[in-house]
Amino acid sequence: MRRFLTPGWLGLHALAIVLCGAFLGFGWWQFDRAQSGNDRSWAYTFEWPIFAIFVVVMWVKMIRDERAGVQPAPKVIEEPAExxxxxxxxxxxxxxxxxxxxxxxxxxxxxxxxxxxx
Incomplete structure (x- = not known):
């Protein structure tokens, strides 16, 4: 768990929290506008929370990949033909x-x- 407390990971955690908060706030703002009669805002009311869900899914994926030790695939070394x-x-x-x-x-x-x- 210490590897998730490095400066790089702390920055990613903070970024995920800020983005989720902003996206949910934008969704709430669009909901208020939709309630006021702006029909186009109904689409944005659902779109912004979906962006927040995407951030959470990618954050979880990055953590799972880090815990599993997923490394990029090695380059293929071609052997010369006989x-x-x-x-x-x-x-x-x-x-x-x-x-x-x-x-x-x-x-x-x-x-x-x-x-x-x-």
Missing amino acids: AEVKKEIIRQQEEEDPALAAYNRYLARLNAQSRGRG
């Missing part, structure tokens, strides 16, 4: 696909025809 695998990959990429070659010839013919008309 030389034989690399050669096979290069060979497959260099082979000409007959269907692709036919399609490229078709596109070249269409391009030549369109230039002849232009």
Whole structure:
């Protein structure tokens, strides 16, 4: 529990309390305005408390993550492929696909025809 009493955590606790108080106060203010006949304020009457609930949910999540020791995922270290695998990959990429070659010839013919008309 001491880790939640560090200056950084105390600041987060204070921020959460201030935000919740402000959001609930804004909700009450909008409720008063809605009671006075401002119909648009009815939506804000419910919106501001939802913001306060969001702050509480995120505050609890941060505390739970800290207690569980959740760390960011480590970067993936890619291992180099064996030389034989690399050669096979290069060979497959260099082979000409007959269907692709036919399609490229078709596109070249269409391009030549369109230039002849232009």
